Amino acid sequence: MIRFVANRLLGMLVVLFLVCLFTFVIFFVLSPDPAVQICGKNCTPEAIDQIRANLGIDQPFWTQFWTFLTGLFAGRTYGTGPNAIDCAAPCLGYSFQSSQAVTDMIVQRLPVSATVAVGAAVLWLLAGVAGGLLSAVREGRFADRFIAGLTLTGMSIPNYVLALSLQFLLVVTLGWLPFPQAVAFSDDPVRWFQNFLMPWIVLAVGMAAVYTRLTRANVIETLQENYVRTARAKGLSPGLVWRRHALRPALTPIVTIFGMDFAGLLGGALITETVFGLNGIGKMAADSITKNDQPVIMGVTLLAAFLVVVGNMVVDLLYTAIDPRVRVGSSA
Amino acid sequence: MTDTLLQVRGLTVGFPNANGPNTVVNSLDFDLARGGALGIVGESGSGKSMTSLAIMGLLPKGAERTGSIAFDGTELTALPERAMRSYRGDRIAMIFQDPLSSLNPYYTVGTQIMEAYRSHRTGVTRRQARAVAIEAMERVHIGDAARRVDHYPHQFSGGMRQRVMIAMTLSMEPELIIADEPTTALDVTVQAQILDLLAEIRADTGAGLVLITHDLAVVSEVTDHIVVMRDGDLVEQGPAERIFTDPQAPYTRMLLDAVPRIDDEIGLLRTMHTEEGR
Amino acid sequence: MTAGDSIPRQPGPPEPAPLLRAENLVKEFTVSGGGLLGRAGRFRAVDDVSLEVRKGETLALVGESGSGKSTTARLIARLIDATSGTIEFDGREVHALTGKALHAFRSEVQMVFQDPYSSLNPKHTVERIVTAPLAYQRRPIPGGARAFAAALLERVGLNPDHAARYPAQFSGGQAQRIGIARALAVSPKLIIADEAVSALDVSVQAQVINLLRRLQDEEGFSYLFIAHDLAVVRQIATRVAVMNGGRIVETGDRDTVFGSPQDPYTRKLLAAVPRIRPEWDAARRRNEQARREREEAEL
């Protein structure tokens, strides 16, 4: 077990390292000089050089990359002398735009993204599993076909089209919901809920569709398993057969896939957050991209990769916990 | 109490579709005496499994069953599902071919043995059920049953799993055990052990057995009455000795000829068609 | 490397060189990946196996599931490489073969597999399947693909008009014949039949066994016949090798092995085989005889 975890951790670090390197290469090679951008109008070449030196981007590639990596684990210092800034680990550097520490920016925005992700996840999980079960129970009947139609529609509607349509309909035309506004839960729970309702729905629709289909397929498949027949042959009540022998095996893979999807979403729902003006990681990513704010892009990319990789690992560990067949350390 | 444990009359199973009734079991009649052992033999697709599932009332979706199945004098086909449930597992138990896929990988074998027991015997505590499970496992010669009861199916070998399946049926002391190819997936040595086990249990409990197999040698060793099926039809039936010494139907004769013997003369095996027809 | 634990074999009596001679074959598999950390475990599936197949004879390899029969077969067919040991076929060291020589070897050794459907590519027509060995070895197809396929099908007792069909359109026994036809396409000297009849119903199994025997009589090639069903083995083998846990525990003439098995494992195996009582068979034969006589008399 310990070896398995250690192995996974090592693999995870390798993937993260590659993501780092890859991102770094792309920005190092492709990106325009941020110094010029920071310098703005009325800029002199000396000023540009100075900014480059401050940012450390006058260094050769590998030096920069090494500094970045050490910054991640041990922190680093920007500038020299009295102006030196200590950036504690995990140091992702400072935004070129606002000079905020990227780590702080992420920490500040994570709650918003988490709220969005958790709400959406609850919604899609409930809707997806319920829809899938209903579909499976009513296989081939009207309800099944109806749900199939809904899921296809849900899967096909681009989320920004859905987001804009919802906003147009619910806020602008019908006035059922107020415009999104940054309100803390503790200040005004109702308003808070109204703010997040649309983002939750938008993110949940596509996912719910996928989960519905998945649940349906899994349940139908499980019901054909021989062990379900065995359970029935034992004279168990249909309720028991369903609960124990159909649902648990059918839903186990869904739980694990859910872990991945959720982790992915935590890293920011770019489009949804942008459309609804939610200051989460996703919007930060979108903004930093338009502003070519490399440290922030790097930070978000790494965070997202980190979450996916960790999610992956958690899922694997979870799987070993809930599926007795997956025995760690031995290959069947 | 009658002497006939199971009486099947005119059992027909079909999967009706656009092209017609598509019958896979066609007016089958047979009887099983209390404590007797009945063998159903026939080649792949001859309807053996459908027959057993029809008795259990577990036919797959889309299947239609007609005819009469009387168990201990009760007409099973007329029973409502709820009542049928109280027979399944309790009085009629079934063992399936593939012991791995027939056990739920998510639960310990103990849980799966106890499950049936507790659902048929009200007011049984977990502890009691567990004791029953351990005892059943001991009866099928699983060593260290008290510990193994908490293992998962994948931690057992094929033969052991099949023993677990048998233990599952044993805990209920059923009057009838239907075994659908219980040894096909197993090695000969393991097969021999399982067949011995079945015989032992029958001797202990006096349960009736319906053994379904395609292996004539196996039925010849285990059962006293034999039903030969082909394409859903009953070819012939009778006491084992009669079928083996004086088969009436040409099909049965052909089958018997085609079986390679381990201690018989070597020569061209007789097949359906004179040579190896097309 | 296993040099340490391989026991040198006594050289056999100076007989005519066998078609196939395998010596001290060992095959180890790596199990449980281990990932980036940790070492992988090794599992010895074939452990110091030596065997011979002579021209025109059928060597049957029997044993229970997982005893290493298929692995041995695949080593001999050079589908996998041995961890150690040598295989000599027709005087050549099999594991040294490359290029043309390997192609030649491939046409001299052919395989027939257990599952007739799995061993035929479901997306290829029968014609393509049976001519594939020639195509893969870049050899011309004598008389053209169509005629060649038709002739082959005829030889294994299939309707030659069915060459354009797909495997799924045949029954199990017919499909197995296609597999045999494919093996015949290159006129092999040795056919390795790995559980070639195990998946078939008895009547079909009998047909295929008969076919194999007939072909051997006609063409004179050798079989390495792998099976777990001792009854089948007895019907077809000239000699028998019994495997258990990757080792050959007993080998000898069929009648010796079946009649007076030496190894306890062989005895256990033989004892476990279900049998129809010989006296019943005898009675049946008598009844049969009687019936036939009655019928003749009636005529």
Add this chain to the structure above:
Amino acid sequence: AGGDGSGGTPQTGGTVHMLQNADFSYLDPARGWDGGVNAFYRLIYRGLTMQAAGDAEDPNAVVPDMAEGLGTPSPDGLTWTYTLKEGLKFDNGDPITSTELEFGISRAWDPEIGIGSPWLKNTVEAPADYKGPYQTGDHPGIETPDAQTIVFHLKAPFPEFDNVVSQVNAVPFPVGTGAGDEFIKDVIASGPYTLDSYTPGSSIKLVRNEHWDAATDEVRKAYPDAWEFEIGLEGATIDERLLAGQGTDVNAIAGKIQPATLARIQSPELQERAISAEAYCVTYMGMDTTQAPFDKVEVRQAMNYAVDRTSLQTASGGNQLALPATTIIPNAVNGHKDFDLYPSEGDSGDPAKAQELLESVGLGDGFSFTLDIRSNPIMQAQAESIQQALAKINVDVQLNVIDTSTFYETIGTPSQMHDAAITGWCPDWASSSSTMVPPLVDGRVITEKGNTNIAQINDPGINARIDEIRAMTDLDAANVEWGEFDEEVMALAPLVPLLQEPSVFLPGENIAGYIPNTSMTDLTIIGLSDPSAG
């Protein structure tokens, strides 16, 4: 709607909400320098001088702030002396004297911090190796003879030096503060408000600076008790909220509205709220005069004839959001002269005249060139309009859309800029054109990177004229000359002025004293008519 502010009289108290898309660049005025943040700095920082209040007679004028009066230049114009008012304090209660001012100003020379307005560095004398107070120490070019007096020594006479000390980086800080990233998250305020909380990218809250004394401040009114900046909202959402005016949005203000919103403010009560502001910037197309075909003045003139400014206007949001520009200096900037050297019927272009000019240099069959533009919907629409107009004289325009983040770098690097580019230019101070025209045409400012003269015109006549006008100490007279200069430059047509883009604002119902300005809306005179509402 006009430039006279929203209705009602501002009352003391309440919270004004500001809805905006982008975060402020920096809280530290030595670092930040753009229209949005400059207006914000006015709430928390004070300097020697400042741009007059938004409701002043001449809102472009520079007036004293912490100084008793405007600066006094020495006769040679190389020394400027200011006297500070008494009783000035930071938000922590410490007094503000010339020492703190010198310290704050000298931060502009710190290479890591002083990345904001360059004007102090450009004008005040300092050794080349001077690197600000943290690294070098006291500024040798600034003297503080006593607590109330501060003297600046200039590199060269600069008649507009009052404008330089009105720049946002000329503000006081307690000695020794502000090193490293200290002012990234916090401020030390000298103005009427100070920072309450700051969540980057999301919100800023300001509360009153208790130590600010209204008696020392003639410009700032500081009506509201607090400010709340909501950041990160989409433009469309901001407009929707302003239109709807729900809850605290009656107390909200924001930047200019989107063109799409114009159509929805036609109802009388919204018309009442809507206010438009004149443009201080020009949108133009610069042409690389060093390369064919734009090395020929005829071709450049033809471009000026050919563009369809009416179409450009519609594409940019119609006549409320865009006006045809024929001069470099916009109407609202002091020194503007009205002229149109390349007139056309209804400003929709004169392709015939353009064709004629092209034929005169043998380009009658047209040519093709690449136009650099920013990936911004309006600018794209403008570029597409030019594409359409020039197609009439067989000129094929290839659009090269550059991401916003890299656009200025690309066009500021002559080696990377293509044949032409669309961009805008605003003066650094609206009271004079000295920062409007010269950066665009002075041949001596062409650099490899960060170039502002994208036409790369280097005409000795133009260069000489710039020096001549800059030397004038009578600023009004100089402004007249800048207007003349504009026309002289346009005769050479290094660029095609396209539009002046005024803005329309829609403050909340309860907002009073809101006088928007595209140069910089004065936040310090805004208040609520009813502080209890919202």
Add this chain to the structure above:
Amino acid sequence: MSFTPTELEVEGAAGGGTVPGAPASPPAGRGAPDRPATEWRRVSRAFLRDRAAVACGVYIVLIILMAVAAPLLVKISGYGPLEFDQDAVDPNLGGIPLGAAGGMGADHWFGVEPGNGRDIFARIVYGARVSMLIAISATLLTTFLGVVFGLVAGYFGGRVDMVVSRVMEFLMAFPALIFMIAVLSALPAENRQFLLVLVISFFGWPYLARIVRGQTMSLKEREFVEAAKASGATSAQIIFKEILPNLASTIIVMTTLAVPGYVGTEAGLSFLGVGVVPPTPSWGQMIASSVPWYAVDPAYFLIPGAFLFLLVLSFTVLGDRIRRLLGEGAA
């Protein structure tokens, strides 16, 4: 975010690496004989009976025709996709289209764009070109990469598989959307459509490759592979002649499901401003530019939105049906 065929991906993961719809081998029993030729006929007949599938097919064909015949259609409608029409918009009101429903009428069938009065019909028609071209090219490239890498990894296993799998894992762990945007915004605007295809495929192929790999791994265990090997087939011959044909249905299904994913991705990237370069119209870019106008001129938003949604829906439904039909054929 719908930029990858998540669903198949997810189901693939659930089913242990095999696509549920992918035809398995004929069951090792007596399979209903069915030649591919007749199977094809059966599939097409079943397909034609399915009204929804036919409707979707018709819509897709119409869009393709529309894309192909764009210049002709525009000639008929009278306005090109880039042509300004000042008379169709109101300069006093920020340039909103004159007339009801975004200026729809005999002149401009779908109305005009606010501000510049470009004909929406023409832009939809030309936008279809871009959307289809990018989606189809990206699908082809993805399929090629996914199939080749999946086959190679699945067949050779061991170290090759290890490397390919790691690369796939790495690419899938990558926040692809963020990265696509970052890369695209950093890259020059020239050849943007080509770059879009490259970038989309670069992040897209692992999803197909993973499924192909899984199937290859199970197909490789089938005895016909061993038979081919014993007959002297080289690895390449086994991969491409023996295994590949068995992946056909998987690939068909994956491809039909990838197209809508990529239509969506292209639109999404254009929506975020890093897609096709103006003035070239694409549906996503049209939707993006309609955002500020959606309250004033809903038609401007709804028309491309509806076209996009229907196209994605059609491909999705089609893929779903094809999968079911091919799946049924195998079961």
